[in-house]
Amino acid sequence: MSAGKWLEVALVHYPVNNRRGELIGSAVTNLDIHDIARTGRTYGIARFHLVTPYADQQSLVAELLAHWLTGRGGELNPARKEALQLVRVVPDLAGLYAKITARQGEAPLVVATSARAQGREIAYQDLKKRLVAKGPTLILLGTAWGLAPEALAEVDAFLPPISGGGDYNHLPVRSAAAIIMDRLLAVT
Amino acid sequence: MSAGKWLEVALVHYPVNNRRGELIGSAVTNLDIHDIARTGRTYGIARFHLVTPYADQQSLVAELLAHWLTGRGGELNPARKEALQLVRVVPDLAGLYAKITARQGEAPLVVATSARAQGREIAYQDLKKRLVAKGPTLILLGTAWGLAPEALAEVDAFLPPISGGGDYNHLPVRSAAAIIMDRLLAVT
Numbered sequence: 001m002s003a004g005k006w007l008e009v010a011l012v013h014y015p016v017n018n019r020r021g022e023l024i025g026s027a028v029t030n031l032d033i034h035d036i037a038r039t040g041r042t043y044g045i046a047r048f049h050l051v052t053p054y055a056d057q058q059s060l061v062a063e064l065l066a067h068w069l070t071g072r073g074g075e076l077n078p079a080r081k082e083a084l085q086l087v088r089v090v091p092d093l094a095g096l097y098a099k100i101t102a103r104q105g106e107a108p109l110v111v112a113t114s115a116r117a118q119g120r121e122i123a124y125q126d127l128k129k130r131l132v133a134k135g136p137t138l139i140l141l142g143t144a145w146g147l148a149p150e151a152l153a154e155v156d157a158f159l160p161p162i163s164g165g166g167d168y169n170h171l172p173v174r175s176a177a178a179i180i181m182d183r184l185l186a187v188t
Numbered sequence: 189m190s191a192g193k194w195l196e197v198a199l200v201h202y203p204v205n206n207r208r209g210e211l212i213g214s215a216v217t218n219l220d221i222h223d224i225a226r227t228g229r230t231y232g233i234a235r236f237h238l239v240t241p242y243a244d245q246q247s248l249v250a251e252l253l254a255h256w257l258t259g260r261g262g263e264l265n266p267a268r269k270e271a272l273q274l275v276r277v278v279p280d281l282a283g284l285y286a287k288i289t290a291r292q293g294e295a296p297l298v299v300a301t302s303a304r305a306q307g308r309e310i311a312y313q314d315l316k317k318r319l320v321a322k323g324p325t326l327i328l329l330g331t332a333w334g335l336a337p338e339a340l341a342e343v344d345a346f347l348p349p350i351s352g353g354g355d356y357n358h359l360p361v362r363s364a365a366a367i368i369m370d371r372l373l374a375v376t
Contacts, residue, residue, distance in 0.1 A: 002353040031219060035360045042359050043352030079358045124376070164231030165190040165375040170267040171230050172223045175366035178359070179374075182367045187353040188312070 003131040004044030004185045008108065008138045009177065010096060011036060013052040015148035026144040028057045030064065033087060034080070035174040036141075041083040043185040048086040049096055061089050093140075093151060100138055108136040112147055112155040113162075113176060116169070122157040124183045131184060139180060141173050191319035192232030192373045196296065196326045197365065198284060199224060201240040203336035214332040216245045218252065221275060222268070223362040224329075229271040231373040236274040237284055249277050281328075281339060288326060296324040300335055300343040301350075301364060304357070310345040312371045319372060327368060329361050 011032060014025035028050060040048045050061055065084055067073040074081030090096045101107045109130065111122060131137060140147060140155060162171060162179055171179075199220055202213035216238060228236045238249055253272055255261040262269030278284045289295045297318065299310060319325060328335060328343065350359060350367055359367075 004352065035363055038358055038360055039363045041356050042350070042354070044354050079356070082356065083358065160376075162230070162370070163375045164192065164369070164373055166230070166232050168229050168267070168270065170226055170271065171366070172226055172362070174360070174362060175223055175227045178363035178366045179370040181352070182350070182370065185352055186367075187351045188348075 002044040002185070003128070005046050006131045006134050006136050007045045007181075007184065008047040008049065008100060008136075009036065009040060009045055009141065009181070010049040010051050010138060011141050011143060011173065012093070012147055012151065013050070013057070013143050014054075014092070015151050016142050016144040017146055017148050019145050021145070023148050024144060025052065025054060028052055028061055029143075032143070032174055033061070033064065034083070036177045037083040037086050038080070039178045039181055040086050043181040045086065045181065045185075047088055050087065050089050051091070051093060051096060052089065053091045058089050058091070061087075093154070096138070100136065104136040106136060108138040109157065110138050110140065110155045111157050111159055112140045112142075112152060113159050113180060114146065114152075116161060118152070118158040120157050121160055124159065127159070128184050141177055143173060190232040190373070191316070193234050194319045194322050194324050195233045195369075195372065196235040196237065196288060196324075197224065197228060197233055197329065197369070198237040198239050198278075198326060199329050199331060199361065200281070200335055200339065201238065201245070201331050202242075202280070203339050204330050204332040205334055205336050207333050209333070211336050212332060213240065213242060216240055216249055217331075220331070220362055221249070221252065222271070224365045225271040225274050226268075227366045227369055228274050231369040233274065233369065233373075235276055237276050237278050239278055239281060239284060241279045246277050246279070249275070281342070284326070288324065292324040294324060296326040297345065298326050298328065298343045299345050299347055300328045300340060301330075301347050301368060302334065302340075304349060306340070306346040308345050309348055312347065315347070316372050329365055331361060
């Protein structure tokens with residue numbers, strides 16, 4: 001069984017910050033769902049959660065998923081259906097933690113990513129070992145200008161910022177998700 | 189100087205295959221340009237080329253780039269401008285090879301990626317060493333259902349397929365690009 005089975009990824013649309021550091025909720029982006037689900041399926045992760053408290057956004061996602069899971073989309077493109085089967089929608093982080101804890105039988109290690117260096121870092125190698133040892137792990141990815149302080153305060157650890165050697169830290173969240181899953185779960 | 193300076197990435201819209209393995213030209217996707225440019229800027233690559241022979245597609249890209257490089261977009265989002273400065277448009281692969289050879293003073297090693305295993309593989313570690321040793325290198329990424337055989341026949345080597353341990357090989361090209369640059373150029 002792949003170590004990916006112990007990894008869940010959540011794309012958080014609330015609480016996040018806007019450009020001015022204010023608390024906002026962001027809109028769900030169709031492409032983020034497809035890209036991160038396809039990458040998640042490639043690396044065999046357990047679930048890909050979309051966190052949004054807004055009923056209209058939740059219905060939008062439900063409609064999109066229905067097209068691919070039970071509708072015409074999945075007939076035309078079964079590979080896409082297979083990827084989108086990983087997607088779940090949850091209203092808030094507290095609900096997400098409770099859901100994972102109930103399913104896995106223990107609380108997951110909640111790990112956030114950040115474009116800026118934070119304290120409480122966990123090295124990629126150490127998180128990789130945790131997954132191989134079947135330790136349930138949840139990675140939180142922020143949208144907009146990143147997870148709000150109230151979400152960051154609750155996480156157990158931070159992955160180090162992804163660095164390409166320079167000081168440019170504006171990776172798309174879709175790309176950061178791919179790099180993180182590859183670093184944790186690649187078979188080379 | 190970062191090893192990324194020796195790496196160029198090209199997103200190829202012709203010649204590629206469609207779902208039935210027929211030769212086609214694909215349409216340029218706005219999001220591919222933004223995402224791969226942002227990742228390329230993160231890892232300090234030299235150039236990001238869009239290969240398309242179609243005049244209408246070339247004008248579309250020129251318009252988009254103008255918005256970000258000299259227009260309102262770049263004023264509002266300087267980080268995006270910085271990423272899109274990497275983008276160049278070329279009509280065909282032969283022209284691209286000639287251009288890089290002229291600028292670098294030697295022909296680049298042309299490396300393709302493939303979702304299927306091919307012969308002539310080069311390991312990530314070996315390509316990384318080549319970049320550190322200042323060897324000009326061009327990575328070709330295919331759109332649609334991948335580079336057509338006529339393009340594949342001309343490349344010098346193939347990177348091994350990206351594997352997450354399973355048999356699902358439907359990564360978005362944007363995500364594959366991010367994973368490849370991270371494997372070749374990450375500073376950890």
